[in-house]
Amino acid sequence: MSDFAPTEARLQVTRSKYPGFPRDPAALVRLIKHLYKEIHDEANAVMKPYGLNHPEYNILMMMYGSPDNSLNPSQLADAAGEKSANVTRLTTQLCEKGYVARASSEDDRRKVTLTLTPEGIALIESFLPDIVALLFRQTRKLDATEQAQLEVLLKKMLAGYGE
Amino acid sequence: MSDFAPTEARLQVTRSKYPGFPRDPAALVRLIKHLYKEIHDEANAVMKPYGLNHPEYNILMMMYGSPDNSLNPSQLADAAGEKSANVTRLTTQLCEKGYVARASSEDDRRKVTLTLTPEGIALIESFLPDIVALLFRQTRKLDATEQAQLEVLLKKMLAGYGE
């Protein structure tokens, strides 16, 4: 299992050498880093049988989370947390696989509309059972109350960025 | 500022299409993903003037968090959450820059010992003020109690992995 004790020990040593180093903020950042790594690696493993990786999964799910199954590249970049150059590459691959369709926008011809194809939707709904199981597994140590508390605190922390 | 509302809207749409999709676990995973992205990008920006990136910073800090400023590659991979192949590349670069020294181990000749040089320690202590400021900024929306609560919950969540 993922043991955080060594990280805490390292923080103590760091503080003994450099007393100004703030323990709690550093611990939070390192926890998030470790959690993200696990989330990323496990999502990659689950998606591999479907010929997708974690970023591609994210792209597809952001579009699926839109009422008409479509988003612009810039919206996708924001939603999926990917750089725009990366969105171009990822969506090109998904287009080649037939899961996404590219169309230029009517009203603003700079914009591009990316839409899930029926094949894309079918693919999503084929892997969602595995993803749902993964999500439950990743959060199984927290009861409903704790999940709600954690969500509040993470949102609060996220609010400190980009201001 | 980083607005999580669009993500919550997408989760609602997703659930309307696929009711079994668990809202809270998905929200937690997406929050962690967004937070990690911010942490990663901001750390990269802070370290750039020092000629380092976020992974290299992590490597150096893991060694600094060891009493004798040294770790094996496999310990480093575990501590920094990097793949071993990546640790080899990163530490080779740090060796070339003169911040880290490589030595083969006495007792077990398969092992390698990586140690911070005086230059490496000096570098760390030169950028730590910037890092400390960053850490305070990243957690400034949370008071001490909330930071402690968040740490407990994140640790609990992390405990659900790799078992």
Add this chain to the structure above:
DNA sequence: AGTATATAGTTCAGAGATGAATAATCAATA
């Protein structure tokens, strides 16, 4: 001792991600 299995670290080829530059379009305004 000899053989098999495990562990530590590296190498390498291919995949993935990033920043900076570019092209196309739109909006504002003089």
Add this chain to the structure above:
DNA sequence: TATTGATTATTCATCTCTGAACTATATACT
């Protein structure tokens, strides 16, 4: 309407990461 400045998306060169194969050493077993 011509010019200037934003905005949108893409391209490209470069840098970074990954999994799988490989080398070397150590440990366990017969």
